[in-house]
Amino acid sequence: YTGALQTVTYDIPAYRFEGCRVFTNKPPCGPKRGHGTPQPRFAIELHLEKIAHDLGIDAVEMKRRNFVKPMTRTVNWLRVTSCGLEECTRRVMDASGFRRRERRPGHGMGFAISSYLSGAGTAIYWNDMPHSEVQIKVDRGGVTTYCGAMDIGQGSDSVLAAVVAEELGLQPRDIRLVTADTDTTPIDLGSYSSRVTFMAGNAALEAARKMRALLVEAAAGKMQSPPESVSVGGGRIGDFSFEEASILAEARFGTLATAGSYTPPKIAGPYKGSGVGPSPAYSYSACVVELDADHRTGLVHMNKVWIAHDVGRAINPLLVEGQVEGSVYMGLGEALMEEQTFRKGLHKWPSMLEYKSPTFLDMPDVKTRPRRAIRSEGGGSGSPVAGHPRGQRRGVRRVGRVDRRGPGHAREDRRGTATKREGRATALRPARFSRHxxxxxxxxxxxxxxxxxxxxxxxxxxxxxxxxxxxxxxxxxxxxxxxxxxxxxxxxxxxxxxxxxxxx
Incomplete structure (x- = not known):
């Protein structure tokens, strides 16, 4: 991802990336939010700021002119469908008053953007299996949904329940979930790479639509009405309660069980290595940060963060805001505090007693502005993603990982604005920043x-x-x-x- 994903943010006509692996006795790196992308995104944002400064032009306007366009294919064959960068940028600029605020000495504002994929287009090990499968069983006792995806604290279980409940005209509390049980649940490739809501959600939607069709057909037959005239909602199917409709459908079709699955389209490029980076949809984020900095000590006081995220449709808006604010917290730690350093071969901060990370007291005021985008593969006409009884499409994407990178880049930008010093590495500790x-x-x-x-x-x-x-x-x-x-x-x-x- 370090080399592959840098072309889905800016329109880059020619691109080359070289990387090498280094054997070291330092602690090994491992996967974290936004695998492999914070480091090159940090470098690109700073590089563009420097270019704009040297040319004497506005950095924000220069970035805007080079945003990747919707419905395009990048130089390394990554397919971009919807892209909300323009609107996200406009929202944070308007909300923050970026161009209107007074820039007094020691006070700075910074702007940065970022992007990330919504589920990998190829599996960890390549195969033709569905990436996620969901089964739904309905009887007079209620609705049971089986899914192999595991909720690791991000709220994916509640999202799956909401998707099934909306399609069947119920409340999420009416859905019983059985997840992450390999004895009873169908295949799911894992809770990684921001894929659960997008891929398991698609599979759950397909299974729920099939179940809805059975219930509506049974109720329409009893009502002697065409199926398209039967309404679904409020716990009722036409003239019948959900329990009554399930009894009618069971009497007509037998055991009520449906299955759904999701497999990303094959969109990899024609060259070796093109399987890294493709995604059914990409998420985008724009961020503005405001701070005060002491030019003598390098100490920073965080004031406020404005962040807009292109999320598609927020199934659970409260969870979305929590994800975005959590990513700001992680970006704050990486930008200003967290770092692995060594002295004479020994780790300088071997435990959490010495390792400095943010607390809730360090969090600035965060203004979150989710942006709804309705496009194909992540929302739009012809999209397999979620549906509405009246035909309205629902675009669902990942959230959180992309936001983690924007605040860090914007902090470096604004810190340089406030102190007139350029930092080229994180964490931007007072010691490192004051060395300039x-x-x-x-x-x-x-x-x-x-x-x-x-x-x-x-x-x-x-x-x-x-x-x-x-x-x-x-x-x-x-x-x-x-x-x-x-x-x-x-x-x-x-x-x-x-x-x-x-x-x-």
Whole structure:
């Protein structure tokens, strides 16, 4: 994904990616939200910002001109159906007042976009099997849905119940779910790659539509009316309650059991390796962030985040907002705090006691704006994704992974705006950010303000407290304090231990 997915965000006419594998004794990497894409997306967004700055043009407008267009195919043969980047960008720009806000010193706003797939178009191991299957059984006791997908905390069970319930005219609480039981449930390829709602949801929809057709046909026969005139909703099928309709259908057709499945279309390119990256649909996100930054210490205060996500139709809007806000939280941690670093072959932060990650106190005010897109394969005419009794289509896509990348890129953009310094790596800790030289104006301003805070310490409160507790045993560390020559360092090292006691 690191090399394959970078063409579905911007219209890139020529593209080449080279990667290599490195054997190391450091901890191995593993899958995380947005597999392999935060790193290159970070680089691309910063590169475009730098190009716009060098050319003297507006960075947002330059990005807009190069957005990938809907219903196109990229240079590496990835098929883009719907794309809500334009509308997502407009929404966050209008809501944040990006162009109208005052840009005072130490205050910055940043903008970034991102994208990710909605379920892989090919399985982990290539085969022609359906990617997800669902079975539905109905009797006078109610509705039971069998699905092999596992809810890993993202709410996929409630989504599947909602899809089946809407099609059968019931409430989600009326649906009994049996999931992740390989003895009783049909095949599902796993809860990974943002695929459960999209693929298991499609399979559940197909099975529910088949069941709906049986119930409607039985009720229409009893009513002596054409099936298309029978209404479904409110727990009723035509003139009958759902239980009565199920009894009529069971008497006419026997055991009421239907099955549905979903297999992505074969859309891979004609070259070797083209099976990586294709997806039935791609999700898009735009983000604006606002912060205050201290140019002397590199410390940041997060104010607000505006984020719009192209989600298709939000089956459960509350869950969608939770996913988006959770991705902002993860992006905040990666952008400003979380990092694996080593000293003399040893991990500097071997446990969660030392490893700094955000808490709810670090979260800014997040304004979430889901964007509904109705297109094919993820919503639209001819789409196999969800349906409505009156023929209205429902576009369903993944949410959350794509948002994780936008806030981090936008934070780097706005932090550079606020401090006039360019960062090229994460995490953007005060130590790393303050290593960049201050401009002449910044140095003069710093000197006039007197001694500043330590630039090489993660937590200034901890550093100051240690200095107060052991003032005589501590001495300045010229190796670790990388402050301006006009700023007095306040980070210390114990002379008896011979190693830094502050966290870099």
């Amino acid at each position: 030289p201050l401009s002449h104006d910044d140095q003069s301003r710093t000197a006039s303000q007197g001694a500043g805070s330590c630039c090489a310490c993660l937590d200034l409160n901890i550093c100051a407290r240690r200095a107060r507790e052991r003032p005589r045993a501590w001495r300045p560390s010229s190796a670790r304090a990388r402050c301006s020559s006009r700023v007095a360092p306040t980070c210390f090292r114990s002379s008896s231990e011979g190693s830094s006691t502050s966290r870099p």
